[in-house]
Amino acid sequence: MSFDNSLPAGVGLTSIEKVLGLARKSSIWPVTMGLACCAIEMMASGTPRFDLARYGMEVFRASPRHADLMIVSGRVSWKMAPIIRNVYDSMPEPKWVISMGACASSGGMFNNYAVVQGCDHVVPVDVYLPGCPPAPRR
Numbered sequence: 001m002s003f004d005n006s007l008p009a010g011v012g013l014t015s016i017e018k019v020l021g022l023a024r025k026s027s028i029w030p031v032t033m034g035l036a037c038c039a040i041e042m043m044a045s046g047t048p049r050f051d052l053a054r055y056g057m058e059v060f061r062a063s064p065r066h067a068d069l070m071i072v073s074g075r076v077s078w079k080m081a082p083i084i085r086n087v088y089d090s091m092p093e094p095k096w097v098i099s100m101g102a103c104a105s106s107g108g109m110f111n112n113y114a115v116v117q118g119c120d121h122v123v124p125v126d127v128y129l130p131g132c133p134p135a136p137r138r
Contacts, residue, residue, distance in 0.1 A: 028096075031067035031087060032060045036074025038101035041133040064090040070123070075103035076116040088123045099125045102132055 034042050045052045047062065061067040064087045076084060088097070099119050102108040105128050107117035116122060 016095055028055070028057050028069050029061050029062050029070050030057055030069040031091065032062060033070050033084065033087065034073050035076060035080060035097045036103060038073035038104065038133060042071055042073045042100060048096045064088075064106060065092065067091055068094060069096050069098065071098045071100055072104045072123070072125075073100040075108060075110050076119045076122060077114050078116055079114075081122045084122050096126045097123050098127045098129060099114065100129045100133070102130055105130050108132075 034040075036121065044050060057069075064070075068091065070084075070088060072084065088095070097119075099105045102111060103115070104119045105125075107115050111117070119125060
């Protein structure tokens with residue numbers, strides 16, 4: 001009598017850590033951090049016309065504890081900077097930051113005492129999207 005120790009077709013073995021790692025790597029959940037006019041464009045990216053869902057990012061999280069991507073869109077005031085840092089610190093690892101628009105990336109046309117000249121003074125930025133985004137109607 002012989003025993004076959006092989007698994008049936010379609011069955012795979014792995015660990016919970018590898019499954020969770022694959023889920024973290026494959027899906028990006030952004031936290032809402034819209035501060036000015038660029039936030040309208042960020043919200044428009046979730047609509048069917050631009051379809052952010054094809055990248056697995058259709059659900060903007062309201063809680064930083066459930067998000068791994070922060071999209072900072074719009075001008076960052078010094079009054080808002082500690083709040084942005086607090087949201088960033090509340091996000092679990094691994095986490096990423098996208099600076100969307102001219103104002104978030106460099107302060108834009110607001111070169112004054114009230115606006116941070118780039119959100120990289122507050123949080124570490126991974127990707128810069130400079131310039132003002134097009135209006136949603138285009």
